[in-house]
Amino acid sequence: MMKISFLFFFCIFPLVLSDLQVGFYSSTCPRAELIVRQVVQNRFKTDPSITAALLRMHFHDCFVRGCDASILVDSNSTKSKSSEKDAGPNQTVRGFELIDEAKKTLEAACPTTVSCADIVTLATRDAVALAGGSNYSVPTGRRDGLVSDPTEVNVPGPTDSVSDALESFTAKGLTLNDMVTLLGAHTVGVAHCFFFQDRLSNFQGTGKPDPSMDPTLVTKLSKTCGTKSRNKNPTVFLDQNTSFVIDNEFYKQIMLKRGIMQIDQELSLDKLSAPIVSNFASNGIGFQQSFANAMVKMGSIEVLVGNAGEVRKNCRVFN
Known part of the structure; x- marks a missing residue:
């Protein structure tokens, strides 16, 4: 059986971050965070x-x-x-x-109170802690957006250079350190072969494997x-x-030339x-601590608060 050690680092953050608050639902839905946590634990x-x-869902949303x-x-x-x-x-x-299940339970307990955006954030935090990461405090109070347009989806890709990826991160107000830290989420990720297939036999049209990857x-x-x-x-594990x-x-793996995706390996180069x-x-x-x-x-990033947006009753459909 897989053994996972649980590391708990209680990081101190300001109580208010971009108009979000730790414990935002303490009076309107006191069990909100517990309900999400139980769904994730199960x-x-x-x-x-x-x-x-x-x-990945949280990253692609934000x-x-x-x-x-x-x-x-x-x-x-x-x-x-x-x-x-x-x-x-x-x-x-x-x-x-999983988000649907948490939302359904929350709607029964506190109708039209807890946003889907907060559910995603809380569920991700809880999953990180269960996988051995830090158990950090999450400010809440996000509202759900009113637009979902596929043409706007432009997230950093697996073949990006460090500088190209950094452009995407800095555009969202994140630093180089934030980028290298967040890509560390690949320690629990997987990738489909087509994302890195060229590195195995025809890197950049050379007809040879990527020399920056361990031959074994x-x-x-x-x-x-x-x-x-x-x-x-x-699929293969990125770690x-x-x-x-x-x-x-x-990070130890990519220093040994064992990065699976090109962007991962380039972080160490x-x-x-x-x-x-x-x-x-x-x-x-x-x-x-940096990850938390x-x-x-x-x-x-660019959260909706106050009267902006809405609190969806069903996360899959606008009200």
């Missing part, structure tokens, strides 16, 4: 990969229109209207049914992703060592990001 018991799924749950909205076939879910980068985002790893991944694979769309644990192993990678690889506690801070910071 899912995690049978599916520890839910941590990676929620981290990087489009801010953290407004616009990624949760279903397309409307009767009105021929697409949503963010239809965009290419979101085709493999999953975990929506190239051989292993080639077997998994090859034409003889029984799985037509195989080949502690694949379900949020720790600093990801680029002169801007390499010192941060080296620091996290040797300082697990420092990474955990970066998650809270990301969760405050």
Whole structure:
């Protein structure tokens, strides 16, 4: 049985962050955070990969229109209207049914009170803690957005250079340190082979593997992703060592040329990001604290508060 150590670092944040508040629902829905936590705990018991799924969902939501749950909205076939879910980068985002379950329970306890955007943020925090990450405080009070447009989905990609990815992060008010930290979420992630297939045999049209990847790893991944694979769309762990644990192993791996996706490997090679990678690889506690801070910071990107937006009754449909 997999053993996961639980690390609890209580990071201190201002009580108010971008008009969000820790304990926002303490009077209007006192059990809100407990309800979300119980739903996540029940899912995690049978599916520890839910941590990676929620981290990706949260990231893909916040990087489009801010953290407004616009990624949760279903397309409307009767009105021929697409949503963010239809965009290419979101085709493999999953975990929506967990958000639905939490929302249904919250609506029974406190109707039209807890936003879907806050559910995503809280669920991600709880999943991080269950996977061995920090148990950090999350400011809440987000409102749900009124727009979900697939043409607006433009998130950093697996083949981006460090400088290209950094442009996307800085546009959202995040720093280089935030970027290197948040990409550390790949310590529990997976990737479909087509995202890195060229690195195994025809890197940048050379007809050869990417020289920055460990040859032993190239051989292993080639077997998994090859034409003889029984799985037509195989996936591999981005952290080949502690694949379900949020720790600093990801950084140790990319320093050993064992990064799966090109952007991951380049973090350890680029002169801007390499010192941060080296620091996290040797300082697990420092990474955990930085990760908690970066998650809270990301969760405050362009949030809707006050009378803006709405609180959806069903996370998949505008009111």
